[in-house]
Amino acid sequence: MNRKWLVVIIVCSFLIGVGGTYSGITWIVPYWKNNTADNNTDAGQETEITSENTSLDKVAKAYDLIQNSYIEKVDESKLIQGAIQGMIGVLKDPYSVYMDKETAASFKDSMDSSFDGIGAQIAIEEGKLVIISPIKNSPAEKAGLKSKDEIINIDGKSVQGLDLYEASSKIRGKKGTVVKLEIRRNGLANPINVSVTRDEVPIMTVFSDVKKNAGQKIGYLEITSFSEGTAKDFTAELKYLEQQGIDGLIVDVRGNPGGMLLSVQEILGQLVTDKKPFVQIADREGNKNPYYSELKKSKAYPITVLIDEGSASASEILAAALKEVNGNTLIGVKTFGKGTVQQPVPMDDGSNIKLTMAKWLTPDGNWIHGKGIEPTIEVAQPAYFHAHTLQLEKDLVKDMNNEDVKIAQELLKGLGYGPGREDGYFDEQTERAVRAFQAMAKLPVTGKITVETSEKIMDTIIAAVQEEDNDLQLQVAIKSFNK
Template sequence: MFKKQTVILLMLVTLLGSSVLTLLFTGQLNFAAGESRASTAGLLSELSSGQSGSSKADLSKLETALKLVKQNYYQDVDTTKLVDGAIQGMMNALDDPFSSYMSKETAQEFNSQIQGSFSGIGAEVSLENGKVVVVSPIKGSPAEQAGIRAKDVLLSVNGESLEGLSLNEAVAKIRGPKGSSVEIKVQRSGTSEPMTFTIKRDDIALETVYAKMTDDKIGLIEVTEFSLNTDQRFKDELTKLESQGMKGLVIDVRNNPGGVLSVVENMAGLLVPKGKTIVQVENKAGQREKMLSTGSSTGKAYPVVVLTNKGSASASEILAGALKESAGAKLIGETTYGKGTVQQSYDKEFGDGSLIKITMAKWLTPNGEWIHKKGIKPDIAVDQPAYFSVAPINKDTSLSYDSNSDDVKSAQTMLLGLGYKPGRDDGYFSKETVAAVKQFQVDHKLTESGSIDKQTAEQLEAALVQKIADPVNDAQLNRAYEEIRKEIGTSASK
């Protein structure tokens, strides 16, 4: 069990995995591990034993295809590669970005890093309609700091196109040692031209829970993913805040790509009243199982707000749905990602170190809503300022007066966010924009040219990152605090 969960954690944090996950570790397929599966005939005869009708015919067809390739291909072939390819083909045929197969070699990469630190860019991706799409950058990761956003489509890595690659193949191109840089080209909805990000890989922190208290006793718990001991860490921090006299709670699951189902159930159970539904899981036969809270009979007396955005996926959505529908919490921010299925992970059945994940159920909110590909709408919609999602500036060429481009538009958005007045934000480099750039250059001790060269662009982006990191400028968080204070005031007046 530990290895399974650790593998899932590694998948989420280092971009080794194939998709955002809600994992259910209940029950196992009744396959015997047996001996090595190196022999195709042995593999197929073992799997086909006890089968009948079309199942036997299908397996016989697969065995025949493998034999024909082995006997007639003009070069020697690696049987293991053929078998891995056949299994991967099965997973691809499901047309499900959340079901996947990892060969022995890929699984070994996971296991080799379990005991130590690991590095990556820190974003979760899935394969959608043949495209590598970002589910969510992990909070504080190099990907988030560089400006990668949920729903971005990754086009190429270091000039190599990702088109036609499996997700594992694409991820392998993105991975690399700590300190090394990778150039990623991205297509973002709403922009006409692809954007290029240069990201320095780094170690990704294993800590998933961060807590603090405001001066007026409003607790904030940020949860970056649901893995391993996240539920215990959440319980510890919640208990600590309550012992300090917390009057209201904000739970931040923005850009949280998900994790293990049992973990989010445990966390929701701390806030949802005993006997109320946390989540429903429905199997292929349409049978539903309700997961009920075993917490206190009354729940919590203080108000709870959950912060969400389009990078809140899977287990994050389970928590948001449970707290909204069964605990009276309010959701503030943006509509969530929309991932309503549950995967089972199997890493013992093949007996050779490979791993398979299969979507085995869908989950529904306590009220029975399936949020897949729709997401959960917030009770109070709040967008962040435009500069929170501005595209980076291409630094290969300078921008100057009378030019017109998406890069100029990005620069104008940055200047506006930093308090300067470029006069417009439509991408035309006007005289007002020149004056704003000059003022920025003076304030940051740069050459006062009025044009945006590489150094000016880098300083603009650095100043903006610093501003975004300041909670004072977080419109969604501030609205959450405002709502909690309103609730506390209402309760106090009764």
């Protein structure tokens, strides 16, 4: 093959695909419009790029030079992959990536009903690999990983230089195996190590309930992600709630990292009216493509949305639409802030290029990327909801001074045991707090934080977080419907 044409084909292949990922949302939309004029234009596309981009000759020359003159024989496919990765790297866009055949297959598998891994959505922010949110009841959540945690090492190896999907492939693995993550977390001076046992992560995305308050029935629908069957499940659960005669509805997208555009579109089609677009897609020239619901009349009952820092992508589309179209209330804290559109383009060899091609805007035309969506009523959870994970390799005893002691002090305080100081120094007051906890937990009262004591502390924290009465955001939402 002529090397000049090989390079041209690589460049043209960016523009061919029709499947896409919409800011973490899978969508199907043709990049080129199918009409007669456009078909004629497409026929001459490669010739136009060849004639106008003569600088590609330099790329072809470099390719030939390396292939024919480098001291060692180089695999042709690796050179091509390197060229693509180099071009994408120049963009300095963490969401534009190249996936080889294996990584592309793994990415496709992640859209299935279940997969083996730790169950956490990750992203790259300002060059840092961060967790958007752990999936509900996943190994990641059980291990104490939290939204905005920065992953700095995977199994002892730095993540520096890895793109999103390279990092993801290293974190995922067979059920029963362990991945060790070194985490940098806001509020801690030093990184912490978290071991997560991989397991099957089922994608159960809709949970419903009826909450009762002051004689009212409040429908509750939690959406953990927007997957293939989410809209269908949402419709069925909403119908069931409405048959109960609900006086209001809470839609909970806290910790929801996003999903499929079609899914959130079908859900919004049941909740927001057609007076404004529920989302707008803006291309590089600023042209906007609005998406509308066909609903003419709002629900007879009020709707409140629960959001937090783990609500991203499709969750933000839903929250913004309900707020800006219907005027519904958002309760919680500011969302993650992801508003770009990526479109994956499959290559002939099974590899994939995912390129940022547009951005999405709220109904009022706001771009929330890097900013998030502010709640109507800001409510933070109790401090122990954000408690750090305590994983010990040795006992903590009086007069120690380290990060693990600081974490233990924060946890004990959250449970109401009053350790006194919270600076990481294990003093007499901290020892008394430990003894009190051990006595209540029916553990040997030693005043030392053993592995058994630390595990019991974490179990108690998890139980407190799962107790509905302790969920301040939910309680405020329920009471917001009071007549």
